[in-house]
Amino acid sequence: MRDAYAYIAVMAVVTYLIRVLPLTLIRREIHNVTVRSFLYYIPYVTLSVMTFPAILDATGSQISGFAGLVAAVVLAWFGASLFSVAVAACVLVFVMELFIC
Amino acid sequence: MADHKKNFLDGMRDGIPIALGYFAVSFTLGIACRNIGLSALHSTVMSFTNLTSAGEFAALGIMAAGASYWEMALSQLVINLRYMLMSCSLSQKMAPDTPMYHRLLVGYGVTDEIFGISVNVPGRLDPFYTYGAICIASPAWALGTLLGVVLGNVLPARIVVALSVALYGMFIAIIVPPARKDRLLAALILVSMAMSWIFARLPLFDGISGGMKIIILTVLISGVAAVLFPVDKGLAGGGKKEEGESDHA
Numbered sequence: 001m002r003d004a005y006a007y008i009a010v011m012a013v014v015t016y017l018i019r020v021l022p023l024t025l026i027r028r029e030i031h032n033v034t035v036r037s038f039l040y041y042i043p044y045v046t047l048s049v050m051t052f053p054a055i056l057d058a059t060g061s062q063i064s065g066f067a068g069l070v071a072a073v074v075l076a077w078f079g080a081s082l083f084s085v086a087v088a089a090c091v092l093v094f095v096m097e098l099f100i101c
Numbered sequence: 102m103a104d105h106k107k108n109f110l111d112g113m114r115d116g117i118p119i120a121l122g123y124f125a126v127s128f129t130l131g132i133a134c135r136n137i138g139l140s141a142l143h144s145t146v147m148s149f150t151n152l153t154s155a156g157e158f159a160a161l162g163i164m165a166a167g168a169s170y171w172e173m174a175l176s177q178l179v180i181n182l183r184y185m186l187m188s189c190s191l192s193q194k195m196a197p198d199t200p201m202y203h204r205l206l207v208g209y210g211v212t213d214e215i216f217g218i219s220v221n222v223p224g225r226l227d228p229f230y231t232y233g234a235i236c237i238a239s240p241a242w243a244l245g246t247l248l249g250v251v252l253g254n255v256l257p258a259r260i261v262v263a264l265s266v267a268l269y270g271m272f273i274a275i276i277v278p279p280a281r282k283d284r285l286l287a288a289l290i291l292v293s294m295a296m297s298w299i300f301a302r303l304p305l306f307d308g309i310s311g312g313m314k315i316i317i318l319t320v321l322i323s324g325v326a327a328v329l330f331p332v333d334k335g336l337a338g339g340g341k342k343e344e345g346e347s348d349h350a
Contacts, residue, residue, distance in 0.1 A: 002167060004143045010170045011160050012150040014177040015184070020208030022188035027204075029197050037327035039190045043220045044279075044286055045326070046183065046319040047272040048293035050213060053301050055269040060262050072270040076277035082218065086118035089270030094263035 064096040105229040112233020120241035125264030131249015137165040148246035187216040203228040210235040
């Protein structure tokens with residue numbers, strides 16, 4: 001292996017630049033409606049894409065993952081907090097996997 | 102301003118589920134670090150400076166292969182490019198007169214999860230909210246990595262698996278409540294998940310990395326939605342209901 005710190009430095013610099021460039025370069029409010037709409041939709045689309053089907057593969061069985069997903073959607077729908085939704089999904093997956101895995 | 106303190110504490114509170122999820126994922130990352138012979142200190146420094154799961158996992162493979170620094174740079178660029186989209190979105194969530202040093206600091210914390218909660222606050226984003234979340238989540242990420250290297254398989258796999266669901270639970274808690282009031286968003290979420298499922302499961306798309314799939318789908322779906330359904334008040338996340346909620350400004 002080459003120098004681990006050199007690798008880490010390269011990674012850190014590239015990743016930081018990706019994250020910081022738009023934030024520092026786009027300093028004005030964008031007025032173009034299409035661009036604004038595009039940026040408005042990004043979080044919903046990207047978080048949806050990252051959640052499903054990944055949650056099914058993160059768990060020991062697809063069934064427990066799916067149950068965790070459904071429980072989280074129902075709780076979030078009825079206004080449960082970020083923390084309760086996250087913890088409830090974890091607990092449900094843990095308990096279900098005691099039985100099915 | 103007193104508001105900064107409240108926003109910072111709110112950020113810390115919302116950072117707790119992120120920290121739980123990070124701890125679980127970074128613990129497995131630590132185990133992977135140990136498997137390629139990376140020291141505890143190297144691993145911890147990597148996690149603290151990079152704060153990214155997919156990027157770090159991929160980096161381990163590249164280090165183990167002894168690949169060039171250019172390959173390392175390119176892999177991180179491709180895998181982490183989605184942060185650029187998130188950063189663009191956040192740039193519109195911040196007040197235009199937000200000073201440069203805040204932008205530089207918030208940039209460090211643009212992860213899937215911290216972005217998710219930051220873009221979800223009502224009105225403008227106060228950088229202190231993001232700092233609160235970073236203060237909880239970033240040490241958890243580094244600590245989980247460290248313990249993964251040092252303790253290896255001490256934590257039962259069942260617990261690690263269950264904790265890793267925390268991140269997805271949080272994503273859902275972010276996207277579902279606004280969708281309840283807005284059918285278009287609800288439909289958009291369903292379409293996104295369906296297309297993501299197709300991209301993940303059809304062998305046709307096997308050649309595309311996970312990070313690239315996220316970028317392609319995000320650009321494609323958000324782009325089509327922006328053209329078909331322009332939002333005139335299009336401030337990212339939560340911004341739709343921003344009238345009279347300028348407390349973050």
